[in-house]
Amino acid sequence: SEQSLVSARASVMVYDDSHKRWLPSGTSQGISKVHIYQHVINNTFRVVGRKLQDHEVSINCAILRGLKYNQATPTFHQWRDNRQVVFGLNFSSKEEADSFAQTMMVVLDTL
Numbered sequence: 001s002e003q004s005l006v007s008a009r010a011s012v013m014v015y016d017d018s019h020k021r022w023l024p025s026g027t028s029q030g031i032s033k034v035h036i037y038q039h040v041i042n043n044t045f046r047v048v049g050r051k052l053q054d055h056e057v058s059i060n061c062a063i064l065r066g067l068k069y070n071q072a073t074p075t076f077h078q079w080r081d082n083r084q085v086v087f088g089l090n091f092s093s094k095e096e097a098d099s100f101a102q103t104m105m106v107v108l109d110t111l
């Protein structure tokens with residue numbers, strides 16, 4: 001019932017506001033395969049990432065109207081979820097960052 005619109009390799013990070021530093025998301029560092037999934041029945045979207053090594057879920061974040069997607073650098077993009085958690089994606093390549101961002105912008109336009 002969910003289809004992947006785009007996938008990209010990225011290191012998923014979460015910003016620790018209290019210590020002003022980025023932490024790897026999940027129990028270990030490592031590259032994830034990060035998708036934007038569309039739930040076709042209720043037309044909702046989310047970002048889901050799983051570590052390449054052990055398939056641990058590194059991100060599972062709804063894409064909601066009004067999300068501000070910041071392309072801080074060509075390979076590091078970031079946004080706040082609706083609980084104000086800041087996620088960062090450190091992409092493995094500029095090409096993957098571009099295709100992910102392009103799909104994200106299209107999704108945000110349809111919300």
Ligand SMILES: CC(=O)N[C@@H](Cc1ccccc1Cl)C(=O)N1CCC[C@]12C=C[C@@H]1CC[C@@H](C(=O)N3CCC[C@@H]4C=C[C@H]5CC[C@@H](C(=O)O)N5C(=O)[C@H]43)N1C2=O
Nearest residue numbers: 013015022068069070072073076078079080086087088090
């Ligand atoms: C208005 C607003 O909300 N602004 C938010 C951003 C935002 C804007 C608009 C909409 C949504 C959002 Cl979320 C904001 O500024 N935020 C969100 C939390 C963190 C941060 C605050 C302070 C620090 C200062 C430096 C900067 C930073 O984090 N980086 C610089 C650019 C890439 C650089 C790349 C990689 C990561 C990998 C580890 C660390 C490193 O390279 O070692 N690092 C970096 O250093 C990265 N910060 C931020 O991005």
